[in-house]
Amino acid sequence: MDQKTTKIFDVVCGMEIPFENTEETSEYNGEKYYFCSRGCKTHFDKEPEKYAPDTSLDD
Numbered sequence: 926m927d928q929k930t931t932k933i934f935d936v937v938c939g940m941e942i943p944f945e946n947t948e949e950t951s952e953y954n955g956e957k958y959y960f961c962s963r964g965c966k967t968h969f970d971k972e973p974e975k976y977a978p979d980t981s982l983d984d
Contacts, residue, residue, distance in 0.1 A: 936976045937965035953977050 933942045940961045949960040953973040960966040969976050 933959045935959065935961045935965050936978075937968050 931944060933944060933947055934940065935942055936958055938961060942959055942961050946961075947959040949963055949966040951958050951960070951966055951969055951973070953969075954977065956977065958969060958973075958977070960969065
């Protein structure tokens with residue numbers, strides 16, 4: 926991951942997170958998600974399907 930050009934966003938609150946501040950993370954469906962705080966991580970961990978983008982190809 927190119928730390929200087931990659932923008933990371935918290936999927937719960939939408940906040941942009943500086944790469945060096947990405948201590949709170951979770952994995953879901955093989956993807957890694959980053960959070961601005963433990964609170965946002967907790968919300969995600971309780972209902973990941975609510976926050977993770979739908980990547981299914983079903984029409």
